[in-house]
Amino acid sequence: MPPSVLMVAEKPSIALSIARFLSSGRMSSRRSYLEVHEFDGRFRGLDVRYKITSVIGHVLSIDFPPKYQNWDTTDPFELFGALTIKSEANPKAHVCKHLQQEARGCDYLVLWLDCDREGENICFEVMESAVPVMRKGSGQQVFRAKFSAISEKDILTAMNSLGEPNKNEALAVDARQEIDLKVGVAFTRFQTRYFQGKYGNLDSSVISYGPCQTPTLGFCVERHLRITTFVPEPFWIVQPHISKGGHQLLLEWERNRLFDREVALMFQKMVTDTKSVQVTDVSKKEDRKHRPSGLNTVDMLKVASSALGMGPHHAMQIAERLYIQGYISYPRTESTAYSASFDVQGALSLHRKHPIWGDYVASLMAAGPHTPKSGVDAGDHPPITPMLSATESELGGGDAWRLFEYVTRHFLGSVSPDCKYTRTKVSFAAGGEKFSVSGRAVISPGFTAVMPWLAVADESLPTFSVGETISLSEVELYQGRTTAPDYLTESELITLMEKHGIGTDASIPVHINNICERNYAQVQSGRRVVPTALGITLVRGYQTIDIDLCLPDIRRFIEQQITLIAKGQMHYTRVVQHALQEFSAKFNYFVAQIERMDALFEAQFSPLADSGKPLSKCGKCSRYMKYIAMRPSRLYCASCEEVHHLPQNGAIKLYTELTCPLDNFELVIFSLAGPDGKSYPLCPYCYNHPPFEGAEVIFGGVGSGKDGGKGTGKGSRGMPCSICPHPTCRHSMIQQGVCSCPECDGTLVLDPISAPKWRLDCNKCNCLVYLPHNAHRISVSKDHCDDCGSALLEVNFNKNATPLTGGATLHKACVLCDELLHSLVEVKHGKAFFKRSGRGRSGRGRGRGRQSRGRGRGRVDPRMSFRDF
DNA sequence: GCAAGGTC
The missing domain is CATH 2.70.20.10 (Topoisomerase I, domain 3)
Incomplete structure (x- = not known):
């Protein structure tokens, strides 16, 4: 077997381009977890087998170990000194496994990650998976390709001048990650707990702080303050x-x-x-x-917002789709200059026959080539250009067409003569x-003919x-x-962020989205970003205590510090320690002075005790607790001064005055909206303090985590009755669980308020199983099916519509094994439902993994009866 | 429930 060379790019599309250039198109491609392209060639004087594949951005991401995940038991200050761990960024994509699989036994590794700091960091993430499984050899085995464009010339040049990955640049990114994590999470947890524990109408799931999002909000509030303090002359x-x-x-x-x-x-x-x-x-x-220079991401987003009325987040989604479909080039780029190898004529000729601008393109080409105006070549990706010609109907009109039309007109304009x-x-x-x-x-x-x-x-x-x-x-x-300035437009905000180095082309839309989702600001008419009372109060608070916290310089400071590492001028550990020392001092001061910020909150928001309506009784003092519907919805006991978190994004009602046998708290019932929204009861106390040893580990209880500190995903934060292992309580999973979920490793539990459309809801995923609709009562019996271990259902059919012979109404049977019952049920949001031997409900191996599962996740008629499967 | 950065 010839020696083998594994090459890894940052994303699948680049792996494909590189493979095409290096193999002159003679390669074979296969799909593992990600695409792999193979071809034969020469490498350092040897005949070798090349394999090229990619990752999907960062392989790993940083977090705190599980013991720091509990908000109730971790002092946020401790986070500054905490160890951090790296775990797979997207476990579902199996990138580590993929890399190990492909690297096994390889002789050489060539890293084709994007040529920026993040890319350098990903090089080392890739090496961590790949190098240990490669064949050990003598001499250099790991190489770094340095390229400034995805063009044949650049790729071939890079291949002939391979170097080594730059550890210092990678370490700079590690440092940023650790500083951002610790500072962001410490401040976020502290201020969230402090203010949510005092006020009932903040209307934000979390009062977050971040070195990018907070200065972004700072810009908006600064403008607001200029507007409100403006005196006309x-x-x-x-x-x-x-x-x-x-x-x-x-x-x-x-x-x-x-x-x-x-x-x-x-x-x-x-x-x-x-x-x-x-x-x-x-x-x-x-x-x-x-004429304009080439279009980069930030400029595209500004135009999308100011001229097309599309928010940056939305615009990126549309651009992403156009890119995947091959209509435009890669939409995340900082470059405004076309590379020397860019084929202007070729790109133009695609549009020669276009019904709208075809004539313009033809006359432009006839007049001879026009050099694009110079711009910045960031060396990452070329400017955004159309890759295909398309009409409005081909793109289905709408925003996709409008953005494509803009990208195309901008490109045509950039290679047109100036307007004289x-x-x-x-x-x-x-x-x-x-x-x-x-x-x-x-x-x-000139160009204004196509950009009127x-x-x-x-x-x-x-x-x-x-x-x-x-x-x-x-x-x-x-x-x-003189008139007051107006609120910042989204486009102006992007300009400010770019100018101050807040975020990157890819993350700017995310930060803007973030401050809106946290209810700090709203995009109003004319796409102007107007801060809310919460946003204004926060920034005014930072200004009162420590103005640095909301100024863009905070980001600049971090960038400056890590640049010292990248340049090899300072040691990684020293820089991180120094920065963390600085920020932890700021944190301590902030905590000590929080009452100054609180004074502003007090003037603006209502105390918890004055918020909400009495709903259910506290198990400790037997007084009514108040239900606070504002985000995050919660229960507050004024006499115990305790807040009980609740599941979010659904409705909470009293559960007919039933109480938890463990702590005497009155149960409430949570329902997701819509006819197919599941519902389950919960005890406000147990939900936050899972009473059974191990229960929170199994189900990912409040703030705990078993899988590398990531928690277990949405909706599984607390312990509702539907996952409670209490052996005798009539609401527990033990009493109400029927059988394993066909979709996940959860259990199907009788939905207590689903009558008259009785159904079983999975206690983990969104799988629903509709039971016979002509029953007026259905309950879970204490008996189990002899064949499969599922709990038997007691179905009480309506007298007039009973399917039972002789007009009988009572039927006790297994939902899986009983012919009649099984024929009357249907799965929603489910794609398969089959009998499983020996796996009944909880207590006896509650749904632990499925026995088989199709690989594809294609849509299956959600109404398909599981009998038909 | 938390940051910011990749990318899908």
Whole structure:
């Protein structure tokens, strides 16, 4: 067997391009967890077998170990000194396994990750999986390819000048990750617990803090404060009117405007008294409006927001889709310059026949090639360009078409001539004051023909000659008032973020989205970002305690620090320790001074005790607790001063005054919205303090985690009755569970309030099983099926609609094994439901893994009866 | 329930 070389790129599309260039298209591709392309070639004087595949961005991500995951038992300050762990960023993608599988026995590893710091960091993540399983050899086995574009020339050059991955650059990213995590999580947990424990109407699931999101909010609040503190001032302008050759002209005053009325009046009188103006100069010169440079992500997002009315998050989703479908090039790029190898002619010729801009493209090509305006080549990806021609109907109209049209017009504009026009300026004098008027005449529209919204408007002027006098028809004294600035548009916010280095092209939309989701700001009409009371109060609080916390310099500080590592000027450990020391000191000060921020909250929000409505009784003091419906919904016992968290995004009701046998708390019932939203009872106390040793481990209880500290996913934060292992309580999983879920490792539990459309709900996933609809009562019996171990159901059919022979109404049977019962049920959100031997409900091996499962996750008619399967 | 950064 020839030696083998494994090559790894940052994303599948790049692996494919590189494979094509290096193999001249002669390769074979197969699909493992990710695509792998193989071909034969030469490597350092050897005949080798090449394999090229990719990861999907970062392989690993950083977090705290499980013991720090509990918000109730971890002092946020401890987080600064905590160990951190790295675990697989997206376990479902099996990237580590994929890398190990492909690297096993390979002789060489070539890293083709993006050539930026993050890419350098991913190199080491890849090495961590790959190197241990490679064949041990002598000499260098790991190589780094450095490329500045995904073009044949660049890729071949890179292949011929392989180097080594840069550990310092990778360490800089490790440092950023650790600092961001510790600072962000410590502040977030502290302020969330502090303020949510005091106020009932904050309406945010979490009061987050972050070195990017908070300065982003800071920009919006700063503008808000400028607006609210704005004091308008009156000003005056002397405006002479003249008429010539049928034109009525208003002359512009060289002093622009004055804030002193008396002085302005004096000038007006001087001008009026002269009764005429004299032409002192007529200048004519050719001017041009430059064609745009190539389109990068940030500019695309700004235009999408300001001209197309599409939010950055949405615009990125649309762009992503256009990219996947092959209509546009990679949409995440910082570059505005096309690389030297970019084929302008080829890219243009795609559009020659386009029904809308085909004629323009044809004339552009006929006129010869136009060099694009220079811009920045960040070396990551080329500017965003169309890769196919498409019409509105092909793209299904809507936002996809509008964004594609913009990308295409921008590209065409960037390789078109500049717009040329003549600018005329006529200067006048009257009463010692100077005035002017300007006109414009377009010579050739250039790129504005295809980007008409940027067109230069003709403003014709009559002909004037120097020395000419024109009588004044009127000299107006215009009075105006300065006006407050408006709220920041999304587009302006993006500009500010980019200018201050807040976020990256890919993360800017995420940060904006974040401050909206946390209810700190809202995008209002005109796509202006307006901070909410919560957002304003937070930023004013930071300003009161420590203004650094909401200024963009905080990000700059972190960037500066880690750059020292990247350049090898400072040791990783020293930098991280220094930064954390600085931030933990800030944290301590913030905690010590929190009452100053709280004073602002007090003036704006209502205390917990005044919020919400009485709902259910506390098991400790027997007094009614209040249900606070505002996000995050919770129960508050005013006499015990305790907050009990509840599951989110659903409705909470009292469960007919039933109580938990363990702690006497009244049960409540949680229901997800909609006809197919499942519901389950829960004890407010048990939900937050799982009473059974091991229960929280099995189910991922509050703040605990068994799988590397990630928790066990949404909805499994606490312990509702549907997963409670209490052996005798009538609401527990033991009593209400029927059988294993066909979709996951959960258990199907009788939905207690599903009547009259009785059904079983999975206690983990969204699988629902509808039971016979002609039953007026269904309950879970204490008996089990002899064949499969499932709990038997007692079905009480309606007298008039019973399927039982002889008009009998009572039927006790297994939902899986009883022919009749099984034929009357159907699964929703489920794709398979089959009998399983020996696995009954809880207590006896509650659904532990499925015995078989199709690999595909295609849609199956959700109404399919599981009998039909 | 937490950050920011990759990418799908």
